[in-house]
Amino acid sequence: MKIMRYEAGGGASYGILDNEMVYTASGDLFTGLRRGDKVGSLAEVTLLTPVQPGKIVCVGLNYAAHVTENDASRAVPDEPVLFMKPNSTLIAISEQIRIANPNHRTDYEAELVIVIGKRARGVSEADAAAHILGFTAGNDVSDRVLQAKDGQWVRAKGFDTYCPLGPCIETELDVRDVKVESRLNGEVRQSQTTASMIFNPHFLVSYISKVMTLDPGDIILTGTPEGVGPMKSGDTIKVEVGGVGVLRNPVTNR
DSSP states (O other), rough: EEEEEEETTTTTEEEETTTTTEEEEEETTTTTEEEEEEEEGGGGEEEEOSSSOOEEEEEOOOOOHHHHOOOOTTTOOSOOEEEEEOGGGEEOTTTTEEEEESSOOOOOOOOEEEEOOSSSOOOTTTTGGGEEEEEEEEEOEHHHHHHHHHSSSHHHHHHHEEEEEEEETTTTTOOGGGGGEEEETTEEEEEEEEBBBSSSHHHHHHHTTTTTTTTTTTEOOOOOSOOOOOOOOTTTEEETTTEEEEEEEEEOOO
């Protein structure tokens, strides 16, 4: 099932996407939604971020080829590298990425995103799937100058609009070998599958749940493959996760 949020009557409603048509959804996002009446085509609705997370947890350096592409001295991590983004970074499909420091290299990072569906605290890898609602696509926008200067990543990745998310949540995705791709102005820049992850999504949910409680609606950005690169005002960046859809965002300066 593809679940999305859309603008309706000045507020937000959940819907179900089927063959490019949006239908109303009744029930609860985390315990079950039922499809209702047709709203219109996907092109006729304004999509919002598919979930409103309490926490945005991120994993760095989770594809071996990406670990050394910007720093040849980096070692492949033996545990997941964690950081977080503020909720003010979130934007939906078609909203503008506003580059905070146009004179800095600011990169796109295509990522598979986990959406938590059931409270997870200290869960095992074997039980992790039961705590996942589904998956979506994300873009971990990153200021490389500040990332290098600060030695940690909160400021570099924490500016408003630096976490595009969407277009929908796919609840039935087999993430063992899903393609994660980015296209800058139509040109493929990243193209790798989740089979190349150092730490798989179920392991990540288990690992992170032993650090912090994960609540329904929380999201986990699972890391980006090799091929990251800079964006500038006037560009369009697309992130596609197989089975989920395409997250498209224009780029401008703040």
